[in-house]
Amino acid sequence: MFEFLKHRPKSAIPTFAPLGTDIHCHLLPGVDDGSKSNEESLACLQVMRDAGFENVICTPHYQYPRFPNEETDILNRFDTLKIDIAAAKQKNIPNLTGVAGEYRVDTGFPARIENNRFLLVGGKYVLVEFSLHQQVIGLDQVMFDLQMKNYEIILAHPERYPYYSGTSSKLQHLKDMGINFQVNILSLSGFYGESPKRKAFEMIEKGWVEFMGTDMHNTLYAQALIDATHDRKIIKLMEKHKFLNSHVNDPEPLKTKKI
Numbered sequence: 001m002f003e004f005l006k007h008r009p010k011s012a013i014p015t016f017a018p019l020g021t022d023i024h025c026h027l028l029p030g031v032d033d034g035s036k037s038n039e040e041s042l043a044c045l046q047v048m049r050d051a052g053f054e055n056v057i058c059t060p061h062y063q064y065p066r067f068p069n070e071e072t073d074i075l076n077r078f079d080t081l082k083i084d085i086a087a088a089k090q091k092n093i094p095n096l097t098g099v100a101g102e103y104r105v106d107t108g109f110p111a112r113i114e115n116n117r118f119l120l121v122g123g124k125y126v127l128v129e130f131s132l133h134q135q136v137i138g139l140d141q142v143m144f145d146l147q148m149k150n151y152e153i154i155l156a157h158p159e160r161y162p163y164y165s166g167t168s169s170k171l172q173h174l175k176d177m178g179i180n181f182q183v184n185i186l187s188l189s190g191f192y193g194e195s196p197k198r199k200a201f202e203m204i205e206k207g208w209v210e211f212m213g214t215d216m217h218n219t220l221y222a223q224a225l226i227d228a229t230h231d232r233k234i235i236k237l238m239e240k241h242k243f244l245n246s247h248v249n250d251p252e253p254l255k256t257k258k259i
């Protein structure tokens, strides 16, 4: 058992139960900068269940050359994880309902579009992330090309890109293109600093955010998620705002705002 679970001052409460499904986490052991073992994944999953999540979709990084993951291998590892978790007979953990990816829009991305090499969230959404340091050159064209292939797009943690201010015209432009936003729960508690926190609240208040995600990587994140479930501002926000997480597997997206 991980030390933090033995000695944590409090357990999670089900603040995020209205979301139902977590659409963004890194709990396939050993494939990216997320969980390193089945034991760590189990510990994180237990906290996620306590926090209210019934279902979890795993989304490992695809980023060249740092995480050169390949879809067939990821699918096999996901099957193995499910078997291992079932064998552990741990109660009170979420269902692992899907495996997709968090795709970095990098130099290899256009070829990925060309060859339709995506594992999709809910069967239709490509979860994308951008560099945390510099804006993507030619972004509009890449997003347009994805949409031309009939993919719905979810942008992971728009609040974390330092070159976009909270509700800037550049982000407005992405919303106008029909791109869904997924904010990280831990941004709301200041896990990534004050600026992402402020921007996350601003975007949600503006009605720009369709999805929430844990972006769970390891037990440090799990501890922060426990704390987030007790955060009064976050509890209030969860009571006030509706998100589409529980509809992620619907055959048609609920909201489409194409140009």
Ligand SMILES: [Fe+2]
Residues within 6 Å of the ligand: 024, 025, 026, 102, 156, 215
């Ligand atoms: Fe992530």
